[in-house]
Amino acid sequence: MTRDLSRLFRPRSIAVVGGGAWGKAIVDQCRKMGFSGEVWPVHPTAAEVGGVPAFRSVADLPEGPDASFIGVNRHATLDVLSQLRDRGAGGATCFASGFAEAEAEDAAGRDLQRQLLDAAGHMPILGPNCYGFINALDGALLWPDQHGLARTERGVAIATQSSNIAINLTMQRRGLPIAYAVTAGNQAQTGLAQIGAGLIEDPRVTALGLHVEGFSDLHAWEALSARARDLGKPVVILKVGRSEQARAATVSHTASLAGGDAGAQALIDRLGFARVGSLPEFLETLKLLNFTGPLASNRIASISCSGGEASLAADTAHGRGVTFPPLNEAQRNGLRAALGPMVALANPLDYHTYIWRDTERMTDAWAAMMDPSLALTMLIVDFPRADRCDPADWNCTIEAALAAKARTGGNVAMVATLPELMPEEVAARLAAGGVVPLNGLSDAIAAAEVASRLGQAFAASLPLLVPSPTASARLVPEAEAKTRLAAQRLPVPRSERAGSPEAAAEAAIRIGFPVVLKGEGFAHKSEAGAVRLNLSTPEAVAEAARAMAATGFLVEEMVTGTVAELLIGVVKDPAHGFVLTLAAGGTLTELLADSTSLLLPVGPSEIDAALSRLRVARLLDGWRGGQIADRAAIRDAVLAIQSYVVDNADRVEEVEVNPLLCLPDRAVAADALIREAE
Incomplete structure (x- = not known):
């Protein structure tokens, strides 16, 4: 069932059900973020919560709230949900735990989760065991804790199954504008795919980042892929965990190759999403996509005032899906005019420090490097720590970067080789002028690779073949397996089954030499010595068969000329x-x-x-x-x-x-x- 999440994520009224520190925190945080809508605390005995007058019950509210935070115990949560549903509320976050996620310790958890879904009905809910969300675009939140987000006019949306990771991500100091931070809890009703689909409908969201522990409801993920493609919103996945289900089959080579994470990677590729391997890569990739969108190619350039940094850039990109193309004539002419004859021109470029503090010449050099044929130009600059040094001498780099961006309109990032060497205030100043502040050279290169791959991403148009649950299985004999596959027009060798060495020799004569002899009854015939190739006489076939401890034999033509x-x-x-x-x-x-x-x-x-x-x-x-x-x-x-x-x-x-x-x-x-x- 598709549920409309717009009222929940973009509310004009918020109900906070439950008192104590959690309810007060939400009231305080809404005020702190400048939420312009109504905030309605609900408490049966308290006159006010966080300085805001409280209502005795959901029934006493002026109308059905757009978004509700339910901060009561799991049993009371069921009754509150029913009341909100009957009032026509837009959605709710269920903070309480002890549902299906606690089934191993509490047998009642699974039944309570079924009651939870019945109580919600068609009304969308997040959780249970869920912190909720922060909408930094409108200052609206259902979030019972501190967070590090500030109001923004546009930015990326992030959703995760982990409330703690969500908190940590809001505390980033990397100059990434986060429009939404959403937690999914145990996804009793609304999964990450549905959450993502609801977030990208906001035109102020530039890209979507999802921290995924496991996939479910494959059709919902396909729907998210299709909608993201229609809206031109790139999706970045940080996938953790490994699928044990894919390891259930152990009798074949395929089982080991496709086990572990292969299925998850194949799904992500099929959906046209991009995958990253760490939280820093996740944030830097989303940041780059926020400013540039998917890159048109993997052609990048690097310019720095150190040969060491130029070499480091080249080595960091080695083996990644990006390339530093040679300078073209226009770049060479522009760089030579700005730098003079003493700099060896190349990409990555070490421009030395001859023009340091000369903002005009620095602008000319950097603009010359930003050729239209490039998808991204990286300006490598590390800023000194302000508590022990004077960073004023680095203002020229900021001014030149902003001027070069304004002159060319190209995609340009200022990259600190170490994440801590990009001050947050510098990142904000660069971002305001359209220059992407990237923290850490390795993560910057990884982000460029992902953004270029998204620019060429293919999302399958055919619907997934969704599997049934795993069942106990039997192994079909090879001869029967080949007969079935041959019926689908798969070419197989001419063959006959035989029950004895003598019968195998006779079958070989009918097939024609040379032949292959296989002993039946083995999962791995080669390891058991149950395969003999290129047998050219009946005697050789019979002798080979007698040497195999097999229950039967398969005699096949010997196919030659294999490439x-x-x-x-x-x-x-x-x-x-x-x-x-x-x-x-x-x-x-x-x-x-x-x-x-x-x-x-x-x-x-x-x-x-x-x-x-x-x-x-x-x-x-x-x-x-x-x-x-x-x-x-x-x-x-x-x-x-x-x-x-x-x-x-x-x-x-x-x-x-x-x-x-x-x-x-x-x-x-x-x-x-x-x-x-x-």
């Missing part, structure tokens, strides 16, 4: 969907750890792009004059496996083809595995 071997696997991950893994196959799977993951369904272009990301792609494309694999046949093989999964999504737990033999004119599944619900 490369791939693994194509699908694992059902209940948290994220059906994870498709493409990897180097055969005996190289674990050795190379060369894999990439997507979520089903995928289209041909996504498969081609994923194949190109593999290191083994160089073999497919004819490494050192070798033969070129049939990419279209590989793509068709992946689509055939996908077709089987889609047709059997209610019972498939896992499908793996390893190896898929990639030839110049075809692709053949040499081995196949299927696990399905019993």
Whole structure:
């Protein structure tokens, strides 16, 4: 169900139900932030809360409040919710804990959560076990504690499952304008995806940052992706935790490759969001996006007055998805005119200190570097600590940066190599003139990488294939697995099953030599010595079969002329969907750890792009004059496996083809595995 969160997040009236320190804090904070709407404390005995006259009950309020903070115990919360719902309230934050999140310690928690949802009805709620939110645009908050936000006219919205992390983020001193800080609690009704969708509807929000512990309601995440794309609002994810569900299957290589975090990453990629690895990266990326939006390319420049800083910039960017392109003629001419003949021109640039304090020449140099072909120019400047030094000598850098920005209109950031060397007052002054203040060179480079990736982000248009709950599963014999996949037009070798060594030899004669012999009854045939290749006589087949402690045998044609071997696997991950893994196959799977993951369904272009990301792609494309694999046949093989999964999504737990033999004119599944619900 889609609920309208606009009244809750952008209220004109706020009810505070419950007394004590929590209720008083909210009244005080609304006054401190300059909230212009009505604040209505509700308390059965107190005459006032925080100096504001109190109402005895929800029924006594002038009307249904837009937003309500419920700061009473969990049992009383149910009754208050029902009253607010009946008054037509716009939404509420449930502060109390002891619901489903406490089920392990209190069996009543799950039942209380069901009662909570019934009491809320169609009215949106945050929590329970939730701090609420701060709207710094309008000075409206349901927040029972201190915070570090100040009023702002526009900025980023941040939502998190952790109230403590939310508090910490509001205390940042990095010059990041935060429009909203929202906590989700245990998300009994309204999840992070729905919260994010409600926040980006505010035109004053420039970007959305979400701290995510786990995904649920995949369709809600798809809806958020679509709406963010329509509004042009970039979304940044800080994902923590690892999915245990994806590790349920242990009999295949796919299970290990797709386990852990692969499903989450594939989901984030599919949604067209960007992922960061730390809170500093999270804040710096959101800050850059707030000022510049997604970057048009990954082409950046760096200019500093130190060769050490220039080298550090180059090394920090090494291996990241950004590039420092060589200077073009226009840049060289402008820089030479500003700097004279004694500076070696390059990107990153060390302009020395010849022009320090000459604001006009510094402006000329920095403006010359800000070529239209660049997505971002970084001015590296570290400010001295004001308690022991005089920072006045650095004013020239601020003035030059602002003037160069005004002259060129290009995206420009002033970057301190260490986060603490960008004073908050300097950051505010730069931001007012459109220069992005970035704290920490490493995080600045990471932010540029993410912003450029968002500029090229692809969000899938096909709806996710949502999995059913994990079930106990059985392993389908290889021969049967291949028969099923062949019915979806997956090419497989000619083969016959045999119950004895003698029957295997006879089958080999009918198939034609050379052949492959496989012993049945093993999850990992190679490790068990149950695979023999290139057998060329009936005697060799019978002898090899007698040496295997197998329950039966599979005799197959020996496919020759292979260019490369791939693994194509699908694992059902209940948290994220059906994870498709493409990897180097055969005996190289674990050795190379060369894999990439997507979520089903995928289209041909996504498969081609994923194949190109593999290191083994160089073999497919004819490494050192070798033969070129049939990419279209590989793509068709992946689509055939996908077709089987889609047709059997209610019972498939896992499908793996390893190896898929990639030839110049075809692709053949040499081995196949299927696990399905019993």
